[in-house]
Amino acid sequence: MPRLLVFQHVASEPAGTxxxxxxxxxxxxxxxxxxxxxxxxxxxxxxxxxxxLGGSMNVDQAxxxxxxxxxxxxxxxxxxxxxxxxxxxxxAQLLAAALGAEVHPAPVPETGWxxxxxxxxxxxxxxxxxxxxxxRVFQWHSYTFALPGGAVHxxxxxxxxxxxxxxxxxxxGLQFHPEVNQELIARWLSVPAYxxxxxxxxxxxxxxxxxDDTHRYIGPSIEAAARVFGEFAALFRRPARHLLLGSx
Numbered sequence: 631m632p633r634l635l636v637f638q639h640v641a642s643e644p645a646g647t648x649x650x651x652x653x654x655x656x657x658x659x660x661x662x663x664x665x666x667x668x669x670x671x672x673x674x675x676x677x678x679x680x681x682x683l684g685g686s687m688n689v690d691q692a693x694x695x696x697x698x699x700x701x702x703x704x705x706x707x708x709x710x711x712x713x714x715x716x717x718x719x720x721x722a723q724l725l726a727a728a729l730g731a732e733v734h735p736a737p738v739p740e741t742g743w744x745x746x747x748x749x750x751x752x753x754x755x756x757x758x759x760x761x762x763x764x765x766r767v768f769q770w771h772s773y774t775f776a777l778p779g780g781a782v783h784x785x786x787x788x789x790x791x792x793x794x795x796x797x798x799x800x801x802x803g804l805q806f807h808p809e810v811n812q813e814l815i816a817r818w819l820s821v822p823a824y825x826x827x828x829x830x831x832x833x834x835x836x837x838x839x840x841x842d843d844t845h846r847y848i849g850p851s852i853e854a855a856a857r858v859f860g861e862f863a864a865l866f867r868r869p870a871r872h873l874l875l876g877s878x
Contacts, residue, residue, distance in 0.1 A: 631658050632866045635677040637701055638663045639685025639720060642821050646809030647852060648681070648859055655863045664697040671700060674707050678866060679714040682721030684807065686823070688773050689723050689733040702728045708801075714865040715801040719771055722795075722803030729778035729797055738789040739831045740769035743843040746793060746806065748785045756864070757802055758784045758794055760857035766847040767793075767806040770818065772831070774805065800865050808855035815844050 634657045636645060641663065645652075652659060660677070662670045674680060682701060692698040705728035708715055717725035723733045743766040752758035761767070769787075777783050777792050781803075785794035793805045818824050819837060828836055 631656050632678040633658045633660070633676065634679045634681060635672060635674060635704075636661045637680070637682045637704075637721070638665075639683060639687065640665050642817055642824070643684045643686075644814070645681070645683060646807075646814045647811050647855060648809040651856065651859045652863065655860075657863070664695070664701075668695070668697045670697070672704060674704050674711065674713065677713070679716075680704070680708045681715075682717045682724055683809075684719030684721060684770070687720070689720070689727050698724065709797070712798065712800060714862065716862055717801075717803045718809060719805060719807055722805050723773055723775050725797075725801065725803040726775035726778050726792075726795075729781065731776040731778040731781075733773060733775045736772055736774040736790060739772040740787065740790055741771075741828055741832055742769060742836070742840055743767070743847045744769050744787045744789070744806075746785050746787060748794075749783050751782050752784045752794070755782070755784055755796060756861045757796075757858050760861065761785065761854050765850060765854060766843070767808065768810045768815065768844075768847075768851060769806050770824075771805060772827075775803075802862070808851070808858055810848075811852060812844055812848055815840070815848075 634652060636659055638644060638661055662672055687695045689698060701724050705725055727733050745764045746761055746767045748758055748761055748763055774790055775792055777795055778797060781795040781797045783795055787793055795803050
């Protein structure tokens with residue numbers, strides 16, 4: 631039974647649809663919620679893989695949130711051990727930082743549903759091949775990252791060049807949120823700070839657009855996410871040299 635370490639940053643941003651999928655797939659999961667235990671210092675050697683979720687803080691706020699430094703160090707050790715890694719939103723930015731890439735404010739904040747543009751490399755990628763060109767994915771971020779050295783660029787949007795990357799054969803950073811469902815999005819809209827951020831960046835009427843777009847796009851998003859998560863789970867069953875399609 632694979633042992634998975636999951637970093638959660640705030641109570642309002644859990645693993646969403648990823649949690650039941652992993653449990654049904656036989657994973658033993660240990661959550662570390664840094665909002666509750668900011669001094670946690672987990673040992674990645676006790677686990678087989680790592681998931682880093684989103685959060686309301688930014689990578690450059692390590693003075694206010696020292697656990698961000700801890701997470702980057704754990705990510706570096708996990709990378710050195712060639713463990714399967716999945717970073718989502720802030721998690722993708724922390725993974726990029728662990729790989730030496732710059733993380734900085736995005737030219738345009740993305741909040742809502744945006745059409746994804748997979749790169750040519752995504753066609754032969756185990757995870758990203760399941761996300762079709764133009765498929766709407768859910769975003770909520772104001773920071774972005776440079777593509778880490780040696781990483782494979784997998785997707786972009788019209789307003790954010792780096793939406794997904796793979797480093798090696800087992801570490802993935804996804805700027806978008808594949809784990810969301812309607813309940814989780816409604817939960818975020820109910821957080822006053824999140825709602826204020828949304829209205830500041832997109833205007834007071836954007837929540838209605840959120841509701842309409844979520845009703846339209848959430849079904850295909852959940853279906854694609856299940857396939858992506860299935861491929862991530864499969865990383866734990868394959869030798870590293872066989873993780874890429876067509877590898878021998």
